[in-house]
Amino acid sequence: xxxxxxxxxxxxxxxxxxxxxxxxxxxxxxxxxxxxxxxxxxxxxxxxxxxxxxxxxxxxxxxxxxxxxxxxxxxxxxxxxxxxxxxxxxxxxxxxxxxxxxxxxxxxxxxxxxxxxxxxxxxxxxxxxxxxxxxxxxxxxxxxxxxxxxxxxxxxxxxxxxxxxxxxxxxxxxxxxxxxxxxxxxxxxxxxxxxxxxxxxxxxxxxxxxxxxxxxxxxxxxxxxxxxxxxxxxxxxxxxxxxxxxxxxxxxxxxxxxxxxxxxxxxxxxxxxxxxxxxxxxxxxxxxxxxxxxxxxxxxxxxxxxxxxxxxxxxxxxxxxxxxxxxxxxxxxxxxxxxxxxxxxxxxxxxxxxxxxxxxxxxxxxxxxxxxxxxxxxxxxxxxxxxxxxxxxxxxxxxxxxxxxxxxxxxxxxxxxxxxxxxxxxxxxxxxxxxxxxxxxxxxxxxxxxxxxxxxxxxxxxxxxxxxxxxxxxxxxxxxxxxxxxxxxxxxxxxxxxxxxxxxxxxxxxxxxxxxxxxxxxxxxxxxxxxxxxxxxxxxxxxxxxxxxxxxxxxxxxxxxxxxxxxxxxxxxxxxxxxxxxxxxxxxxxxxxxxxxxxxxxxxxxxxxxxxxxxxxxxxxxxxxxxxxxxxxxxxxxxxx
Numbered sequence: 001x002x003x004x005x006x007x008x009x010x011x012x013x014x015x016x017x018x019x020x021x022x023x024x025x026x027x028x029x030x031x032x033x034x035x036x037x038x039x040x041x042x043x044x045x046x047x048x049x050x051x052x053x054x055x056x057x058x059x060x061x062x063x064x065x066x067x068x069x070x071x072x073x074x075x076x077x078x079x080x081x082x083x084x085x086x087x088x089x090x091x092x093x094x095x096x097x098x099x100x101x102x103x104x105x106x107x108x109x110x111x112x113x114x115x116x117x118x119x120x121x122x123x124x125x126x127x128x129x130x131x132x133x134x135x136x137x138x139x140x141x142x143x144x145x146x147x148x149x150x151x152x153x154x155x156x157x158x159x160x161x162x163x164x165x166x167x168x169x170x171x172x173x174x175x176x177x178x179x180x181x182x183x184x185x186x187x188x189x190x191x192x193x194x195x196x197x198x199x200x201x202x203x204x205x206x207x208x209x210x211x212x213x214x215x216x217x218x219x220x221x222x223x224x225x226x227x228x229x230x231x232x233x234x235x236x237x238x239x240x241x242x243x244x245x246x247x248x249x250x251x252x253x254x255x256x257x258x259x260x261x262x263x264x265x266x267x268x269x270x271x272x273x274x275x276x277x278x279x280x281x282x283x284x285x286x287x288x289x290x291x292x293x294x295x296x297x298x299x300x301x302x303x304x305x306x307x308x309x310x311x312x313x314x315x316x317x318x319x320x321x322x323x324x325x326x327x328x329x330x331x332x333x334x335x336x337x338x339x340x341x342x343x344x345x346x347x348x349x350x351x352x353x354x355x356x357x358x359x360x361x362x363x364x365x366x367x368x369x370x371x372x373x374x375x376x377x378x379x380x381x382x383x384x385x386x387x388x389x390x391x392x393x394x395x396x397x398x399x400x401x402x403x404x405x406x407x408x409x410x411x412x413x414x415x416x417x418x419x420x421x422x423x424x425x426x427x428x429x430x431x432x433x434x435x436x437x438x439x440x441x442x443x444x445x446x447x448x449x450x451x452x453x454x455x456x457x458x459x460x461x462x463x464x465x466x467x468x469x470x471x472x473x474x475x476x477x478x479x480x481x482x483x484x485x486x487x488x489x490x491x492x493x494x495x496x497x498x499x500x501x502x503x504x505x506x507x508x509x510x511x512x513x514x515x516x517x518x519x520x521x522x523x524x525x526x527x528x529x530x531x532x533x534x535x536x537x538x539x540x541x542x543x544x545x546x547x548x549x550x551x552x553x554x555x556x557x558x559x560x561x562x563x564x565x566x567x568x569x570x571x572x573x574x575x576x577x578x579x580x581x582x583x584x585x586x587x588x589x590x591x592x593x594x595x596x597x598x599x600x601x602x603x604x605x606x607x608x609x610x611x612x613x614x615x616x617x618x619x620x621x622x623x624x625x626x627x628x629x630x631x632x633x634x635x636x637x638x639x640x641x
Contacts, residue, residue: 046201109173120172127177127251134248142247142274146266182254188265204269209356230277233264246271300505303333303350303363308342308598337599340564340625341528341633344602348526348635350506360511365503368597394533395629400483400494403567406537407488410573414488417568418476421493421592423582424565425471428589432467436588436615440607466496466595493568498595502603519640521610525550526635528627537570539632540624541577547622547634555580558636559618562605564625565590574624587612601625606637613639 113123137143196203233245247267250260264282272280327333338345347364354362387393397405407417431437443462450457471492481487482494512519527547531539540563548554555578563585565571571592575585588608591601605623613621624634 048199048201052199106171106173106178107168109178110168110171113172118172123172123177130245130248130251132248133245134252137247142270143267145273146270177251179250179255182256184254184256184263188262205272230272230279233268233271233280233282246275300327300331300361300363303327303331303365305333305335305346305365305367305599307335307367308337308339335599338528338631338633339628340566340596340598341602341627341631342599344526344605344623344625344633344635345528347504347506347523347603347606350504351523351526354506354508361505361507363503363505365501365603367501368599369499391533391630397534398483399536399566399628400487400489402534402536403489403494403569404484404487405535406567406573407569409535410538410569410576412488412569412572412576415473415477416572417488417493418473420572420582421565421568422471422473422476424568424586424589424592425468426589427587428464428467428593429469429471431588432463433469436611437464437608439614440611464594466498467589467593471593489567489569493592495564495566495591495596496594498597500595500597500600500604502600502607504603504606521613521640522638524636524638526633528631528633531626531630531632533630536628536630537567537626538573538577539626539630540564540570540574540634541632543632543634544574544578544622544624547624547636551636553620553636558584558620558622560584560587560609560612560616560621562586562609562612562621562623563590564596564601564605565592566596566626568592570626574626587616602633606635609637610639610641614641 112118113120191201193203193206195201234249247270253263256263261282268280268282272278336342336346336349350359350362350364353359382392382396387396406412407414441462441464443460446459446461448457448459449455476490476492479490479492482490506523507515507517509519509522511517525547527543527550529539529543529546531542544555544561548558561580561584563571563574565586571585571590575582588611597604602623602625605625609621609623613619619639620636621639622634622636624632626632
């Protein structure tokens with residue numbers, strides 16, 4: 001009760017509703033079906049109008065064809081195939097820890113068992129208790145209040161065979177004491193306590209704080225415990241990782257990777273109600289820039305990386321990249337996917353963790369290798385039920401068609417788009433020639449195989465290779481439309497398919513001063529807003545006013561803008577709609593000339609903005625971009641050059 005009293009004065013984040021689907025391994029449901037039902041239930045249950053919900057964050061680990069970006073490796077033959085590729089890129093002395101990030105999860109379980117002398121009998125006993133507790137809880141109806149029933153159509157997979165997992169011939173981890181491969185979704189609805197009072201909403205519980213910590217990948221299942229807590233919901237992926245789990249854990253219930261962290265909250269609130277206990281902890285383990293941004297990488301608490309098209313839908317490569325870059329195993333990392341704003345979303349996440357005093361120092365980054373991951377293979381198969389909603393169906397429109405829709409809806413002619421695109425190339429070419437990008441670019445040596453001669457060469461990548469000098473409106477006018485025969489969007493007035501990465505190191509001002517670190521600028525705030533998916537490119541036109549409104553600023557208060565040029569049509573629309581002078585927009589050119597590596601752009605714009613501020617004497621700048629599926633994001637920064 002002492003802890004309950006300690007937390008009582010917080011007007012922080014309270015939980016209004018927490019619900020989940022039943023966890024199933026029968027392949028009844030597609031992710032979007034489960035999610036649509038579970039997202040609807042919490043606000044309907046408390047009669048909350050959905051328009052009052054400002055933002056939604058979804059955990060999703062194994063999306064179709066890499067559609068989201070918070071994945072983990074479960075351990076399959078693909079890991080071992082890709083292991084050979086990663087081995088070639090690891091430097092001497094750093095190989096093992098990078099390769100450990102590719103260990104199948106079952107092998108890490110065997111490593112924990114061996115490292116901590118946990119016998120097969122102990123694991124089997126724990127697993128049996130998990131099944132017994134869950135079976136008893138299910139029979140007693142203790143799971144009923146947290147589950148949203150969902151009707152589904154099912155096709156009997158007669159020809160599919162179950163394969164028993166096997167990690168080591170003499171090992172102790174098997175199908176009965178490891179998690180089940182399962183489907184599921186869970187949702188918690190959160191707000192401030194003061195908001196619940198104004199709206200008359202119930203309060204189920206309170207979110208107090210969270211923390212993330214890295215451990216060596218080879219024994220990633222180790223988690224600490226404390227006697228100050230009434231009960232724990234510790235993800236029991238393997239029986240050799242101790243847990244309490246009053247109503248059983250993932251060995252019995254299942255572990256849908258992106259769902260479990262939220263499912264544990266719903267389960268924990270139910271257990272608290274059933275047992276009368278108050279304070280509980282949920283925990284999961286995580287699997288899986290030098291950045292040379294911090295001279296003491298051990299001081300970095302957390303890293304967030306924007307990544308839209310991860311290889312195989314996995315976050316393991318970014319964890320490996322961080323380890324390979326000299327970031328210690330204790331530093332946690334996650335990927336985040338908010339499409340084209342992923343890099344900026346990562347920066348915002350780190351900034352908010354610092355503001356909430358969860359961390360001291362963090363890195364917000366973005367990366368994309370579109371030349372390896374872009375194309376039709378990145379498209380997911382969506383159920384007919386979800387596609388019956390017109391806005392949902394519009395989310396599948398090719399980005400080029402949304403550009404054509406913007407041009408048609410806002411009367412932006414081909415000539416206007418080509419003139420804007422030509423100026424982007426011209427500004428970028430002039431900036432490159434004058435060396436204005438030099439300070440923001442980290443030169444990288446790479447090995448390259450000439451496709452004609454098959455000769456391997458070492459190249460230095462130290463400049464943006466999409467920038468072309470001599471581009472004019474007239475030269476662009478000769479290009480054929482790419483998406484519609486009578487359209488206006490083409491290869492010359494749309495962003496390029498590019499590869500790239502960017503990183504921003506953030507901390508509190510007091511921490512920077514204490515450590516003697518330079519201060520380049522300040523993150524002030526950010527905002528995200530939804531727009532109709534069929535004209536998704538208009539996002540900046542609405543996100544920028546929302547961000548400025550949070551600060552009481554006007555458009556005139558901003559010295560310059562970095563607005564992503566996904567297409568000339570949407571960039572022109574945003575500039576015209578807001579009434580911003582084009583001389584204040586993308587001073588050194590934009591994505592049409594430089595390129596738009598999806599997850600990278602949000603962080604790249606910050607690096608570019610800080611360089612421009614130093615070059616021009618400007619101080620306050622805004623970065624913004626449209627977001628695939630119909631959103632916009634904007635952020636406000638202040639340079640302290």
